[in-house]
Amino acid sequence: MNSSLLVLWGLWDDVYQRCTRLKYIEKGANIFRVVPLRYRGETLVTSDNQTIFNGDLIVKIHIHNYYFATLCKGVKDDLRVALLLRRQIMVSLPKLAAYLESMPERERIKGIVGTTMLHKGVQPLGFSISDVPMNWFFRYKRWYLRLLLRIVHPDGKKRVQTWNHEMPLKRVYMSKEALLKRYGTMHASTGEVD
Incomplete structure (x- = not known):
């Protein structure tokens, strides 16, 4: 990525x-930024059979794209970018679990939910995946994420064209119980291995 473009993106x-x-979650050390809000959408059933209904309190997760772009600076290989993203998510999930555990409204939170084009390989991490309705909001979000992919990825223009149909926008989500069981302090203290 062009250094001057990265500086401008940082300001934005x-x-x-x-x-x-x-x-x-932890500025400069965690790939997630979050906001608690009411979920708006179709009913979601998680991999551990928990249900997130329209109106339930969730933690909306966002990939911190600028932070990830700074980590990818100088990386030219597709596989290295994908492995870097996966590693960042794996390192960030325990801190996300700790953050959720410390929230005053933690008892009412049903799970974590995000929207992304980079959803391949997230199911082994505990996430479930579903389609999103292609209304105006999600069409805009898909356009925006494709623009970011063009900027961040070392071969972004080609990848956006190649992934036009292979990388649709998806909703990724996990119940609070699954997040805390896999990545929370109970998991760490018992030394469980998935």
């Missing part, structure tokens, strides 16, 4: 952060 990201309710 700072403005964006100040204008939204997104919170850092």
